[in-house]
Amino acid sequence: MKDKRDFRLEIASIESAGDYVRDILKQYKCTDRDMVRAQLFTEETMVYWTETANEGDILQINVRKRFKTISLSLSYRGAQSNPLAISDEEEDETEFSFIGQNILIGLSTVTYSYENGYNVITFTLKEKGTNPVILIIFALAAAIICGLIVNRFAPSLGPGLSASILIPLSKAFFGLLNAIVIPFLFLSVIASIFNMENIAQMKRIFRILFSWFLGLTAMSAVIAVLAGMIYFPLQNGASTGVNEVNIWTQIAKMLFDIIPSNIFQSFLDGNTLQTIFLAVITGITMLVYKGRFPVISKVVSESNLIFSTMLDAICSLMPWVIFICIFDMLLSGDGRVLLSSIAVVVLICICFLLIVLLCLLSVALIEKQNPLQYIKTIGPVLLIALSTASSSATFAPHSMIASNKQGIRDYLANFSIPVGALFAKPFVVPVLLLMTLFVGNFYSLTFTAADVVSMVLLCVILSVAVPPVQGMGIFLFTIIFKRFTIPLEGLAMAASLFMLFDYLMTTGNVFSINISMLHTEQRLREKDKRVIVYNNQKC
Template sequence: METKKFFSLSLDSIESATAFVRDLLEKYNCTKMDSVRAQLFVEETIVYWKKDSEENEKFEISLRKRFKTITLSMNYWGEQSNPLTLPEETDEAEMDLIGQNILIGLSSVTYSYDNGCNNVSYTLKEKPINPAMTTAIALAAAIIIGLGLLHFAPATGVLIASAILTPLSSIFFGFLNAVVIPVLFLSAIGSIFNMDNISQMKIIFKSLLKWCVGIMVLASVIALAAAQLFYLGNSSAASSGGNSDLWSQVGKMIFGIIPANIIQPFLDGNTLQIMFLAIIGGIVMLTLKGRFPFVTKIITEANLIFSTILDAVCSLMPWVVFISILNMMVSGNGGALFGAIGVIALILVCFLILVLIMLLSVALIEKMSPIAYLKSAAPFLLIAFSTASSSASFASHNATAIFKQDIRDYVVNFSIPVGVLFNKQTVIIYMVLTSLFMAGYYQMTFSIGEIIPVIILCMILSVACPPTPGMGAFLFTIAFNLMGIPLEGLALAVSIDIFLDYPCTAIQVMITNIGMLHTEHMLRIKESKAI
């Protein structure tokens, strides 16, 4: 389904164009925040294109829906005019570029120029049903029905498991495994070459990047320590053969990441080598700075296609959870459900340690008591925690940072969208610990040397993975393939992931906010030295 309409390219058209988009999106089940962002996208694009346009020129707005993905596009026929590229040198004040920085910061915006047509597209999604609620219903239904079958008809339960449940879950996990590899590659390469849009703000981005990498390393250390204490245990001595073998495995992992040819990693499903190719490809595209827009367009469209497929697959996850958990129950393996309580508690303790260290940085660098900070950040952190949506906290986060925390507006407008992309470090902790928990369920043991490559992969995935609902299955499929864990364990792993999504989102928003505080602190120091 596609809807199109032409408008005059003038500032007077902003109100009618944004109203047209707002009315269209009301017909779909979009969130209010997505609607506001879409209107902002339209407004800032009109403002940018109007600067160099002639009188009486027109542009087109079109909206197209594929499954649950909505693409809002704007087309302008004329000279090439990319609103996603800031000038290298400009006489304009930073305040005059805020609108363009906001447009760039939306992160779901792509630009192409083909046959004299400037196309800017913004991708958004229909508002999903709360995944925690649907998963909880599926989980409860599977447990109740499974207990009933075990008590009243155990033979029937076994027959249903072998004839229906196991084949269905195998088909789903096989298809998911096939989709994951291209999504991983395209998401990673896209996240790198799109950095060209934000790299102009070098000082701010450098500060945010240091903070992001620091928290990423900290989360990895916490995950590794917890794994060593509770899951690896004595297996490191038995299977790794000592410290020399540990470094031997690390060396093999480092040199083995470089593939012998481009095709083989995709045939073998070698995720580390695929990530290496994506990083190299993304850096090359970033260096060339859009000299091959056709290639960029192919990657962007392919990413959209596979992401749409993945969304459709992940929308079936509550049914998959029901089938897999029911299969587990009637097979007599329901004890793993109760064992999951322990790993959830361990992950929450690790989250708490991460938060306490971040609050310590606020006390040491900003000279602010943790209690005072939490009081100032409470409005948007509570929204993020209660909705498991960083987008829902966007308006409150923005207002709190500017008016209560006294962070300059262009830092806020740049940092919050970038933080949504990069600050997913909690992924490292829950992926590593949940994967090891599921490995224990299948009686698999790992040494610390074997876990280091997994942690490195999780660090990369925490950046490369799109910040959209349903990515738990995507992430765990990659980790399970690397560790050799049967994909049938995905249902329980994804269930754990969905319920941890609430504290994860709040912590990720906190990471972004504290990063902004430290960036503002750094900028003020530079300004004081310049005086």
């Protein structure tokens, strides 16, 4: 299915072009968030191209749907003009705003090409589907009901059904997922770095902002580690077995193991940290030579899109896999895991509460603000995040509240909010760590303190390095489970709870973005004051 329309490439046509895109995507049943992103994509591209276009130039908008993937393409004939690139001569505030909006759009889903005199930029999005949380709840309920019925009325069928159908199906799914994980991780990290070229020009703000992102993530990691060590039994580091190393030796081994001795072997072994290291080095190298090898850049962008689509397709089967795995657990007599998961859910919620309280304490001590008044100010943004589980949906109200009510400069808000959606994920770490310990404990695996510390380091790295894409939960747990030899059958329970926590995690991450942005503004004001004092003394 394909729709296309021509518009004059001028400012007066922007509104009608945006309306056309919105109306078409409504027909394709896209989400409200994706329609907003698509309109922003269209408007920003047209604004950029009108600056260099000649009078009478025509912009063509193509919307094409294949299966559940929708491609929105904008093209016009003229001199090469890449909307994703920014001239070094542009003003700082415009640059901050432009980059922030591009990150909001999702650079991993945007590609640009210049062929046969035509500029073509394409934005890929998905057709609106059923809320995944509803599907997960339905799969869990159906698995429990079926398991109870079979155990009550036909218990002899259980072993045969499990061995001949359920286990082979789950193994086939996890094998396919395992094959996609490493190449997707490699390409997504490269794409994230490659498309953030101009952050290097923003050292003043990005350094302060990113230090707050990492600081809150580190605080979250410490709270999660303490909770895990208190609740889950740890193996004595001096005991015999595979974990017979002291904590510093194991951490040092993990850090030195990041550097691969063979590039291809790291992919064959599925070594996550080595893959991330190679991706970072490759991404930085591509930045240095950006524009020199356009074919390679295009291959990376298109490959990332291909593997992202494949991961989406695999993750769409997750409700079925959850049904199969939970059903198999009940047939095997392991239904107690469902009840025991309540305790870890409560533990994760306690960790969330502690993180929030410490953040509010920083507001009181650093900003000299009343925490209750602060919550009242950003409450509307948090309610949107809680109801939609989408950080993108909060962009407009978050920017408005930050600028109008919190006194944060516009370019800082326009840059911090979308960048935070990529890097500020402190509320993801407790869920990753505690669910991993919970599943490992269920399978009778014990971990030393060194294991827990290296585990949380991996969780922090993954939470920062991996972009927030659909299916991120099962993707992250697959990597962590492989690293610590936890059976992949436990992914069903871990991924289910991860998706159920998605609303709270998104709300918490948006909250942490605002905290980081607020403290960054305070630091910038202090620096501005020092500059003014210095200039006055000089005069």
